[in-house]
Amino acid sequence: MLPQERQDLIMKELYEYHSVKISELSSKLDVTRETIRKDLYELEEKGLIRKVHGGAVLNKANLETNYSSRKIVNEWEKRAIAKKAVEFVYDNDTIYIDYGTTALYFARELIMKKTGLTIVTNSLSLANELVEHSNFSIIIIGGNVRKNERSLYGPVANQTIANLYVDTGFFGIGALHPEVGYTNIHMGEAEVSRLMVQHSKRRVMMADYSKFGSIHMNKVAPIEEVDTLITDSKADAEMLKAIQEKARNVIVVEAEGGEGDE
Template identity: 30%
Template sequence: MNSRQQIILQMVIDQGRVSVVDLAKATGVSEVTIRQDLNVLEKQSYLRRAHGYAVPLDSEDVETRMMNNFALKRELAEFAASLVSNGETVFIENGSSNALLARTLAEQKEVTIVTVSSYIAHLLKETRCEVILLGGIYQKKSESMVGPLTRQYVQQVHFSKAFIGIDGWQPETGFTGRDMMRADVVNAVLEKGCETIVLTDSSKFGAVHPYTLGPLARFSRVITDDRLKEEHRTQLQRDGLQVDIVACPL
């Protein structure tokens, strides 16, 4: 690791998320050179790259994840927002696609958003949108509320639609999540029996994680992109879900 790469790594560790542009300015080299340095550092497992940024390996920052496949996630959010009417109260769970949906709704419609995501609540602070942030244990890395208190709050509020993120899906397991406490919150939402919509890019299909989200019959529809495998789409429809496909931006 040369001296410039050491500076880059230290900036990423200190700041958590640094753009290629800022790294180029700080080190006095071109953005092309910075990208080459980042490739080297990523291969050596010092950091990882995320659409024009460098982030620490353990970053779960919602904004960082939002920048991955941003154009696609924006299209998914636009489609999801079209399903919500003025005056509705909707639940929006944690995650980058859901954060974009919340911002899109706040910009376009008069709605009330119920969420467990402090990131989403902060994102909407300058909008006219009514926001209900449910309490609980603050999970710092995901910027989300979890735990038995959050489950109780979910039971006490009412909403007509719920938009949920997932970490995996396979025909044998249904929808799954990687975090036990966040999965418990999703399952509390599912128990309310409202229209529940999975909003996710197609990369999650075919993966499996430890914690079940379900049962599957409590989900209403899936919004994803056109990279979804045809056999996965067919199975989801066979299981009774409406599948909405959004074209990937070129």
């Protein structure tokens, strides 16, 4: 396993549990404790974590700005997935783009390759990017702001969605499992995604390999309800096969560049 792959997995553990122990990481990743210490040192240098006795915790500031930090986790996989997803967009379409870091890379691909789009989103980061760099028509659904994700949710968002229908919805996802389907951590965000799945003629999920096999509390959609899943070649083979047996269409892409990144 390459250093970047290990560090991606360490960050995934931290985002889920907020702390890690060197001894547990050494056993789980089958490397020496010294290797883990080196990984933690490099992550601390990037400002992502803070080392503590016997392990590490998320940088306190990172708890409020983890959206920015997560952009560098599995970056190359996210870019490859985003490039493929653009092939499902046609000029002058009306589309929905969910919150999340993969969605941001997807928006940047749209800016370079598409024209005349109307884009509905619940992501403030994505809306800012599109307003700054494109001539697309942008609709923000409104609602409560989740600060660390820069996303919108709640009754106002749900009421807006009730009156909106799009050609294609593009969704990032917190986790996917062949038995449970697509799930997210935050209840309000999951509800927005769930409603937009219902209000999209076509549904495209964008999920890198790190999302496979996990289950979060709030269900977004069953595997069978999504038209296309786009993932990368690092996805667990057994999980991928189980999902392919239920999914309508699964596309696996190869990441370009990076040293084992997403």
